[in-house]
Every structure is written in structure tokens, then in C-alpha cells.
Amino acid sequence: MPHVPTEVDVYEVFAQTGAGSPLNHVGSIVAPRREAAWHLAKETYGRRDNLSRLWVVRRTDMIVSSAGDRELLAAKTRMPHRQPGFPTARRRDRHAADEREAAGEREAAGERGAAGERGADGLGAGGALSGLWMALADDLFVLGNRLGGRIVDYIDLEESLAVGSIGQEALAHAETVLALHGFDEAAVDAHFFERPRERWRVSRAVGLLGDWPSTVACGLVIAAAVTVLAGEQAADEPAIAAIRDEQRVHLDHWRRWARALAAWPETREEFGRAYAEVTRGAGDLFGAGPQGVEAGAGRAVELHGRLAALVSDRGGPGSCLPPLPVPRAAGMGGSVLADCLARGRLVREHYAPEVFL
Structure with missing residues (x-):
């Protein structure tokens, strides 16, 4: 150190x-x-x-x-996904064995790894917060995917770069959560790209990722939720501390946009509607405990209260977050999740192996 x-x-x-x-x-x-x-x-x-x-x-x-x-300072160990050769290396790894035959084994291996206990409140499957982390990983993955499309919207060049960075870090955080549950790289890929849509449990808010006002609102509530949950374990897990710190930066970014959209006469009404709808849907962000929200109701309510404090930040629009968390439901996400999965699978299945060389 x-x-x-x-x-x-x-x-x-x-x-x-x-x-x-x-x-x-x-x-x-x-x-x-x-x-x-x-x-x-x-x-x-x-x-x-x-x-x-x-x-x-x-x-x-x-x-x-x-x-x-030295390992902490090496970019290849801290951010391997940002290295030029990373896509090629990962593609070669995937093509070392038949992808279809291995998919079931990868998923099972990831679930077996997740079964390892890491303490009463650890990230392992026995931890009280495990279900919340796995659900938020799904939210982060879809958010990162959707922000990737925003890079070329050119609201302005600086914002395009910022959105690209936030999207990339959202994907990296989703992968880190699975790695802390015992998933290896192949199992992470299988979890996000091979899992049937009906097994995803994204927040209702994620299904509203559409125009820019709703994107700002979704980015804000997801960053707030991850910040709250990461704060529970940051002292014990350096990787979670890093996620907390980066998500705080994301939260500040979305807050600035929320305040601007709420202040401009041209966007105030539209953003107010979007924020109300997204925060209403975000009531399930902490509604995915190991056996549903009932299993950890007291803890979920406490986390939900902290979330409410962050999304009701003064200077922004009014929040419609429910007073208590509501359970997540499988198969949510609508066309947003469907499009995210379809585009990811299209790239994996149809791009030539040497495309990134």
C-alpha cells in the first residue's frame, strides 16, 4: 500500500x-x-x-x-476491459470450446461459485444482500447497454464522452458484482448473454429507459441505489468501495442534469412527468431479497429510506418513490430489455472472430 x-x-x-x-x-x-x-x-x-x-x-x-x-498501478489489472486487445482475447477464449454446449455448464459453474458463503452479510448466496446485488447487476447491465447508444446522440461532445464512461463503468460494475459471487469470466458472459429473458428481474424503472429525460431519471435512481447498497459493505470489500465511489460520481452527474431539465421552461413539464414515472417504478430497486422482499423486509425498508433521501434531492423534480419497497417481478423490462439482449446476442453470434484484430 x-x-x-x-x-x-x-x-x-x-x-x-x-x-x-x-x-x-x-x-x-x-x-x-x-x-x-x-x-x-x-x-x-x-x-x-x-x-x-x-x-x-x-x-x-x-x-x-x-x-x-505494482498490480494496483497496472491498468491491465484494474481496467482490463479498456485495453485494446481485450475484445480479441475474450473472443478467442469463447471460441476455444463450443459456445452452445458450454453455456449450461457455465451457468451452473457460476451458480455453484455463488453458493460459497462470505459471512452473514457477504456477497455470497448466503448473504442477506446477495439478491439485491444480483438484481442491481441486471439493472446496471441494461443501463450500460442503453447508454452505449447515447454516445453518438451528440447532445454535446463532452456529454457523449461522459455518457460513454458511465455506461462502460456500469457494465464493469455489473461484472464485478458477479465476480464477487464466484462467477468466472465465461460464467459472467453466459449469465448476461445466454440467460432467457424471462429469468431477468430488472427494475420496473429500467423498462422506462427511452428518451433523454427518462434516461437521466433512470441513471439517477440506479446510481443512487447502487451507492446505498455499496455503502453497506464498502469497509469490508475494496471492490465494493470502488463501485460506491464511482457511482457517487455518476449520481452527481445525473443530479446536475435533473436540476437543469427541471429548471428549463422548455423541459420542466416533460422531465417532471418522466421523473415521476421512473421514481414510481424504482420502488422495486430494493425489493429483490434472497427469497423476495419479505425475507429481509426490515433491511430492505432501511435501504429504501436511504434511496428516497437521495432521489428526493432538493433542486430537482418531485419524487414519486413509494413509501415502502415493492417486490421485483421476473420478465419485466419490456422492449428495453428485449432490445438489449437481442443486440448483444447478435454481436456475439454473427461477428467474425477476427473482427477486432
């Missing part, structure tokens, strides 16, 4: 040799005082070159990585 060095009299020196060049670390010095350290650095590292800037920092004022942080 990152640490604070202990050498009190050691200073690190950063220098810039030209207006267009970067500020680089050039070395270290030992000095008894701060002012003396700067002058010593000037004489040591600037006697042959003209310096544009000179920064001298006491080593104990820095937070630096340790040798064991």
Missing part, C-alpha cells in the same frame, strides 16, 4: 528545463533546512542548464507507492 517515507532530511527535486518541457524528477538531496534544500538543488541540478522551474519537496511530505503496489 502507499506509504510515507521516513527520511526526514531527504528532499526530492523536480526541474523544468524549458517552457515546453515537462517538470521531471531529477534526483534527491540531503539538507538540514527547507530553504537550504532549494538552493542546494539549484546548484546541484541547475549548474549546466537554464531552469524554468525548480520544485523541492521533503520526502516525508509525499505519499509514494510501494513495491507491492
Whole structure:
């Protein structure tokens, strides 16, 4: 983990040799005082070159990585889905065995992995919050899929980039949830791409992902729900802490849009209707416990109350979230879920294996 060095009299020196060049670390010095350290650095590292800037920092004022942080710093371990060769590698893995014959085995393997207990409130199948996580993973997957189509809407270029990033992270968070339940990569793919539509339990709010006002409303309530649930386990699971922090950023993004759409006279009425409908449907976001909402009613009500506080943020439109959570139902999602699954399966089944090379 990152640490604070202990050498009190050691200073690190950063220098810039030209207006267009970067500020680089050039070395270290030992000095008894701060002012003396700067002058010593000037004489040591600037006697042959003209310096544009000179920064001298006491080593104990820095937070630096340790040798064991290499995996944490490697982009390929933190965000493998963002690496250029990732689609090709995954496609080759899938074609190593017959996809159709392996699908049932993958699903079973994922469910067997999910059966491992991780404590009373863990992410494993025995955990009290497991059903909520698995249901929210479905919501995140569909939201990420739909936001992918928004990248080319060009509300403006910056928003297109932001929506793309939010969509990508929603998909990554859905995968992380399944991985924490014991699913391997093949089982994750089978869970999202091979599972029959009638076995999905998306929120009623997800079925309303249509125009931009409803997309903003859906993005807000899903980000709020994931933030609330992740807050329950962030202290015990670093991956969940990362999901919580990123979903907080997503929540702030959708809140800014909600306030803007609620403030503009041209969109106020339309967005008010969309937000009311979406928040009314979002009453089932915490209605999917291990055996339905009744199994963990007290916990679900508590989480639902926190959700209500987030979606009723002042400055936005009025929320119609029900006072208590309602159970989720299988087979919801309508044309939104159907289109999401159809497009994903089309890509997997009909694109040539070398398309990403």
C-alpha cells in the first residue's frame, strides 16, 4: 500500500528545463533546512542548464507507492476491459470450446461459485444482500447497454464522452458484482448473454429507459441505489468501495442534469412527468431479497429510506418513490430489455472472430 517515507532530511527535486518541457524528477538531496534544500538543488541540478522551474519537496511530505503496489498501478489489472486487445482475447477464449454446449455448464459453474458463503452479510448466496446485488447487476447491465447508444446522440461532445464512461463503468460494475459471487469470466458472459429473458428481474424503472429525460431519471435512481447498497459493505470489500465511489460520481452527474431539465421552461413539464414515472417504478430497486422482499423486509425498508433521501434531492423534480419497497417481478423490462439482449446476442453470434484484430 502507499506509504510515507521516513527520511526526514531527504528532499526530492523536480526541474523544468524549458517552457515546453515537462517538470521531471531529477534526483534527491540531503539538507538540514527547507530553504537550504532549494538552493542546494539549484546548484546541484541547475549548474549546466537554464531552469524554468525548480520544485523541492521533503520526502516525508509525499505519499509514494510501494513495491507491492505494482498490480494496483497496472491498468491491465484494474481496467482490463479498456485495453485494446481485450475484445480479441475474450473472443478467442469463447471460441476455444463450443459456445452452445458450454453455456449450461457455465451457468451452473457460476451458480455453484455463488453458493460459497462470505459471512452473514457477504456477497455470497448466503448473504442477506446477495439478491439485491444480483438484481442491481441486471439493472446496471441494461443501463450500460442503453447508454452505449447515447454516445453518438451528440447532445454535446463532452456529454457523449461522459455518457460513454458511465455506461462502460456500469457494465464493469455489473461484472464485478458477479465476480464477487464466484462467477468466472465465461460464467459472467453466459449469465448476461445466454440467460432467457424471462429469468431477468430488472427494475420496473429500467423498462422506462427511452428518451433523454427518462434516461437521466433512470441513471439517477440506479446510481443512487447502487451507492446505498455499496455503502453497506464498502469497509469490508475494496471492490465494493470502488463501485460506491464511482457511482457517487455518476449520481452527481445525473443530479446536475435533473436540476437543469427541471429548471428549463422548455423541459420542466416533460422531465417532471418522466421523473415521476421512473421514481414510481424504482420502488422495486430494493425489493429483490434472497427469497423476495419479505425475507429481509426490515433491511430492505432501511435501504429504501436511504434511496428516497437521495432521489428526493432538493433542486430537482418531485419524487414519486413509494413509501415502502415493492417486490421485483421476473420478465419485466419490456422492449428495453428485449432490445438489449437481442443486440448483444447478435454481436456475439454473427461477428467474425477476427473482427477486432
